[in-house]
Amino acid sequence: MSYLIRGATLPDGTTTDLLLRDGVLAEGPADGAEVIDAEGLRVLPGLVDLHTHLRQPGREDAETIETGSRAAALGGYTAVCAMANTDPVADAAGIVEQVWRLGREVGLVDVQPVGAVTLGLGGERLAELGAMADSAARVRVFSDDGHCVHDAAVMRRALEYVKAFDGVIAQHAEDPKLTAGAQMNEGEQSARLGLTGWPAVAEEAIIARDALLAAHVGSRLHVCHVSTAGSVEVLRWAKSRGIRVTAEVTPHHLLLTDELAATYDPVYKVNPPLRTAEDVNALREALADGTIDAVATDHAPHTREDKECEWAAARPGMLGLETALPIVLRTMVETGLLDWAGVAERMSHAPARIAGLTGDGATGAHGRPLAAGEPANLVLVDPSASWTVTPEGLASISRNTPYAGLTLPGRVVATFLRGRATVLDGKAQA
Numbered sequence: 049m050s051y052l053i054r055g056a057t058l059p060d061g062t063t064t065d066l067l068l069r070d071g072v073l074a075e076g077p078a079d080g081a082e083v084i085d086a087e088g089l090r091v092l093p094g095l096v097d098l099h100t101h102l103r104q105p106g107r108e109d110a111e112t113i114e115t116g117s118r119a120a121a122l123g124g125y126t127a128v129c130a131m132a133n134t135d136p137v138a139d140a141a142g143i144v145e146q147v148w149r150l151g152r153e154v155g156l157v158d159v160q161p162v163g164a165v166t167l168g169l170g171g172e173r174l175a176e177l178g179a180m181a182d183s184a185a186r187v188r189v190f191s192d193d194g195h196c197v198h199d200a201a202v203m204r205r206a207l208e209y210v211k212a213f214d215g216v217i218a219q220h221a222e223d224p225k226l227t228a229g230a231q232m233n234e235g236e237q238s239a240r241l242g243l244t245g246w247p248a249v250a251e252e253a254i255i256a257r258d259a260l261l262a263a264h265v266g267s268r269l270h271v272c273h274v275s276t277a278g279s280v281e282v283l284r285w286a287k288s289r290g291i292r293v294t295a296e297v298t299p300h301h302l303l304l305t306d307e308l309a310a311t312y313d314p315v316y317k318v319n320p321p322l323r324t325a326e327d328v329n330a331l332r333e334a335l336a337d338g339t340i341d342a343v344a345t346d347h348a349p350h351t352r353e354d355k356e357c358e359w360a361a362a363r364p365g366m367l368g369l370e371t372a373l374p375i376v377l378r379t380m381v382e383t384g385l386l387d388w389a390g391v392a393e394r395m396s397h398a399p400a401r402i403a404g405l406t407g408d409g410a411t412g413a414h415g416r417p418l419a420a421g422e423p424a425n426l427v428l429v430d431p432s433a434s435w436t437v438t439p440e441g442l443a444s445i446s447r448n449t450p451y452a453g454l455t456l457p458g459r460v461v462a463t464f465l466r467g468r469a470t471v472l473d474g475k476a477q478a
């Protein structure tokens with residue numbers, strides 16, 4: 049099947065026709081191609097998510113590779129990095145290969161497994177980083193996400209190890225000694241609500257330490273879900289020193305604040321916690337000026353049982369794949385902080401570069417320019433269509449979206465993975 053997309057607006061604002069044939073953006077006659085009228089639609093390179101929890105294996109009652117892939121395609125993604133905190137943990141070649149293969153079988157999005165840094169996420173013994181890198185899954189990103197690699201010597205060794213194949217350690221920056229028992233952001237709100245606080249310094253201190261370790265080793269560090277104004281300052285300092293550090297921010301940390309904890313609705317419970325309005329503003333500015341490189345969803349599905357209970361017992365985490373682009377449009381584009389080229393950079397090009405997905409690897413190439421000869425991974429967005437989020441309307445098995453009832457801008461009309469429609473007319477194609 050080939051497609052002729054007529055009159056779509058590119059990230060730079062120019063309008064063009066795009067021919068999708070044999071999996072690539074092609075030139076020449078469009079004979080036999082199905083025509084899609086894209087007048088008024090925006091085209092972006094397929095979005096790439098650095099931080100997705102697909103829950104398979106182990107918690108298929110919350111999400112599966114298939115349902116998560118569908119949610120991703122509907123959100124405009126063509127590649128997602130599947131976090132390693134599954135059961136069993138993705139800490140060996142066999143399991144990352146299995147996740148990668150299952151993703152390919154579903155075929156809606158390229159599922160790029162993230163390998164664990166330490167065995168069983170235990171924080172003590174390094175996992176088989178080299179074997180995972182050499183496996184069919186070609187792992188380049190390693191993370192104990194959900195847990196911080198707290199031992200500085202382990203972190204140092206991991207950074208040294210991945211240098212050989214230009215891998216990156218993605219740190220969940222949280223000093224566990226400072227967050228013991230924490231239920232929400234530490235500040236005025238936690239004092240008022242009487243909940244144990246998660247202080248900003250627990251994140252900032254680890255980022256500073258790891259930036260220094262990355263500098264010492266000369267290796268690549270990536271910081272997951274940055275959430276505080278102080279973290280932005282540390283990142284700015286590290287980048288100004290030429291340290292090889294990149295960072296991501298989630299859509300929810302760009303929009304929501306810790307005042308929502310006053311509802312005691314666990315849908316707002318997440319790690320790191322929602323912070324203050326000042327933090328939100330600093331994160332938006334950092335994403336605009338490139339101090340924060342990428343938007344990552346931290347899509348964290350949880351069952352009703354794990355989420356619809358009292359605050360203290362609820363698991364942290366929010367759905368994100370199907371709402372990420374609309375939240376970025378609301379917080380960054382409508383506010384004039386980013387243009388569409390900036391959205392393409394922060395949601396496709398940069399995450400693909402960080403994850404090592406821009407070249408020809410096991411999962412093909414993502415985050416490439418929309419140019420002839422390049423893989424036809426792209427998304428068509430109707431910027432003028434607004435829609436109201438309903439938990440039942442989402443493709444995820446889980447229902448834990450913090451945006452229920454919210455009306456958001458921007459509807460994904462179609463997503464193409466190597467020239468094949470994974471979403472058409474707003475509907476998933478499998």
Ligand SMILES: NC(=O)N[C@@H](CC(=O)O)C(=O)O
Nearest residue numbers: 101193194318319348364365
């Ligand atoms: N973000 C969360 O609150 N939860 C994540 C783990 C993580 O990303 O830290 C999860 O796996 O549920």
Ligand SMILES: [Zn+2]
Nearest residue numbers: 193194220272
């Ligand atoms: Zn995390």
